Amino acid sequence: MIKAFHTFLLVVLCYCSSSAIAPKRIITLSAALTETADALGFGSQIVAVDVTSIYPAYVSKLPRVSQNRVLSAEGIISFSPDLVIAPEGDVSKAIEYQLKSAGIKLVSIKQEYSVAGASKFIRSVAAALEVSQKGEVLVKQMESSMLQSLDLVKKNPKHPKVLFVYARGTGVMMVAGKNTNMDAMISLAGGKNAAQGFSSYKPYTTEALVNANPDVILMFDFGYKSLGGINSILKMPGVGLTNAGKNKRVIQMDGELLVSFSVRLPQAIKELNSKW
Numbered sequence: 001m002i003k004a005f006h007t008f009l010l011v012v013l014c015y016c017s018s019s020a021i022a023p024k025r026i027i028t029l030s031a032a033l034t035e036t037a038d039a040l041g042f043g044s045q046i047v048a049v050d051v052t053s054i055y056p057a058y059v060s061k062l063p064r065v066s067q068n069r070v071l072s073a074e075g076i077i078s079f080s081p082d083l084v085i086a087p088e089g090d091v092s093k094a095i096e097y098q099l100k101s102a103g104i105k106l107v108s109i110k111q112e113y114s115v116a117g118a119s120k121f122i123r124s125v126a127a128a129l130e131v132s133q134k135g136e137v138l139v140k141q142m143e144s145s146m147l148q149s150l151d152l153v154k155k156n157p158k159h160p161k162v163l164f165v166y167a168r169g170t171g172v173m174m175v176a177g178k179n180t181n182m183d184a185m186i187s188l189a190g191g192k193n194a195a196q197g198f199s200s201y202k203p204y205t206t207e208a209l210v211n212a213n214p215d216v217i218l219m220f221d222f223g224y225k226s227l228g229g230i231n232s233i234l235k236m237p238g239v240g241l242t243n244a245g246k247n248k249r250v251i252q253m254d255g256e257l258l259v260s261f262s263v264r265l266p267q268a269i270k271e272l273n274s275k276w
Contacts, residue, residue, distance in 0.1 A: 021130070022042075022129060022130045022131065023042075023045060023081075023082045023083035023105075023129060023130070024045055024082060025045060025047045025079070025080060025081045025082050025083070026042060026045045026046050026047065026081060026082075026083050026084075026085065026129075027046070027047060027048045027049070027065060027076060027079060027081045027083070027084045027085070028046060028049050028050070028053065028085050029049070029050045029065070029071070029084065029085065029086040029087060029090055029091070030050060030052060030053070030086070030087045030090075030111075031050075031052045031053045031054070031055065031256045031259075031260060032087075032111060032121065032259075032260040032261060032262045033053075033085050033086070033087070033109065033125060034046065034049050034050075034053040034055070034059055035053075035055050035056065035059075035260060035262060035263055035264065036121065036122055036125040036262045036263055037085065037125060037129065038056055038059070039122075039138055039263045040125065040126055040129055040131055040134050040135065040138060041131070041134065042129055043056070043058070046059075046062060047062070047063070047079050047080075047081060048062060048063045048064065048065050048076075048079045048081070049062050049063075049064060049065070050064065050065060050066070050069070051064050051066065051067065051068060051069065052069075052256065053256075054256060055256055055257075063079065065079070071090070071091060071092075071095060072095070073094075073095045073098035073099060073102075076095070076099065076104070077098070077099070077102050077104065081104055082104065082105065083104070083105045083106075083107065083128065083129075084099060084104060084105070084106045084107070085106075085107050085109060085125065085128050086106065086107070086108050086109070087108070087109065087110075087111060088108045088109060088110040088111075089108070090108070091106060091108065107128040109121065109124045109125060109128065110124075111261060112261075113180075113181045113183075113184035113185070113261050114184060114261075115143075115146055115150075115188070115265070117261060118142065118146075118261050118262055118263075118265045119139045119142065119143060121261065121262050122135055122138050122139050122142065122262060122263065123135045123136070123139060125262075126138070138263065142262075142263055142265065142266060145266035145267075146265065146266045146269075148266065148270075149266040149267075149269040149270040149273075150188075150269070152270055152273060153188070153189060153190040153269065153273050154190075156190055156273055156276060158190070158276040159190055159191060159192060159276075160191050160192070160214075160215035160216045160249075160276050161191070161192050161193075161194040161212070161213070161214045161215045161216070161243075162186045162191040162192065162193060162194055162214055162215070162216045162217075162218050163175065163193075163194040163195055163209065163212050163214035163216070163217050163218065163244070164176040164182040164183075164186065164193075164195075164218045164219070165204055165217060165218070165219050165223070166201065166219075166220065166223060167204075167219060167220075167223035167224075167226055167227055168222070168223060168226050169226045169227065170227065170236075173203070173204035174201040174202065174203060174204060175195050175201065175202055175203075175204050175208060175209075175212075176193070176195060176201055177193075177195045177196075177197075177198040177199050177200055177201065177202060178193065178195075178196070178198065178199045179199040179200065180199070180200060180201060181258075181259045181261065182218075182258065182259070183195075184261075185258055185259070185261075185268065185269070185272065186218070186272075188265075188269050189268075189269050189272040189273040189276075190273050190276065191216070191272075191276065194212040194213070194214035194215075195208075195212055196212075206237040206238035207238075209238045209239065209242060210238045210241050210242065212242075213241075213242050213243055214242055214243065214244045215243045215244055215247075215249060216244050216249045216250075216251060216275075216276070217233070217239070217242075217244045217245075217249065217250045217251070218251055218252075218253070218272075219233075219250070219251070219252050219253075220252065220253065220254075220255030220258065221252045221253060221254055221255060222255060223252075223255070224250070224252035225252075230248065230250055233250050234248060234250070251275045253268075253271065253272060253275070257271070258272070
């Protein structure tokens, strides 16, 4: 009898130690983290987000931890979260220490811009939320949709040279080079990045635009609008000298969708490919 009781007690203790409690008040500090946490069923537990998070629609009504990309421990702690999920490198060591001192768990997740990276990202978020099994289900759903999207890409004979221009008005304009999120997205969607010879982002110049001679100029929707739309963009110096300008091939897409590399990656690839 005593032996049976000890066995029962051991089972209970093992179960309790392996069964973590899912967080009840969550802060997500990137658009990709927010939509992934929502897809895993934690939308109602998200109490605040970063300024870039606007999807799903209800997220735009949630409080922001700051009005810009600058974080503070006080701003985060004021929402009394029990879990903060952030992109790797976005939270300083000083803030991390303050959150830990306040009893708040911080999980930093690295994002890799590839199909495998999207699966890994979903699994990492699911692990942070203590729902790894749900994460596996979501990964399988995403990968199934991905196969369909990539099949559509293979069937499309168009493989244009694409130049991605990040803009917030004419004062802030950058071009995406190699090893960037947009370089990866263009490639997955069947295009070729017209910006070669450099990595990361660099300032936009008329000379670089003309030398790249893209077939298509791609922009985020907010950047497209900030420049005044298609007619204004076509009048920008050098644009008319490119194939994109001559054929009026300036396209826009939801920026958050393009760079999420998570649950909606198949949708982003499919939509971008359809614009070629």
